[in-house]
Amino acid sequence: MNVFTEKVYDVVRTIPAGKTMTYKEVAIAAGSPKAFRAVGNILNKNYNPSIPCHRVIRSNGSTGGYNRGAQEKIHILASEKI
Numbered sequence: 001m002n003v004f005t006e007k008v009y010d011v012v013r014t015i016p017a018g019k020t021m022t023y024k025e026v027a028i029a030a031g032s033p034k035a036f037r038a039v040g041n042i043l044n045k046n047y048n049p050s051i052p053c054h055r056v057i058r059s060n061g062s063t064g065g066y067n068r069g070a071q072e073k074i075h076i077l078a079s080e081k082i
Helices: 003-013 023-029 036-044 070-079
Strands: none
Touching: 003 023, 003 036, 023 036
16 A cells, blocks of 8 residues: 555544535545546445545535445435534
């Protein structure tokens, strides 16, 4: 795993239940402000349940993709009152 991927996972782990961050916010917090697409690609490959990638959304407020299906992401976010 490369350093940027580890930084992305570290940032996403800090997002508490009931809160979200955008892909861009995660990229900025991970130290690469223009790497928001890379953040999406990294999270798409994540299957570790301790990394709550469902809490990362698009800047326009839409949910974006999710490797377990968009409807599942919406369901999980709704259960967290988001």
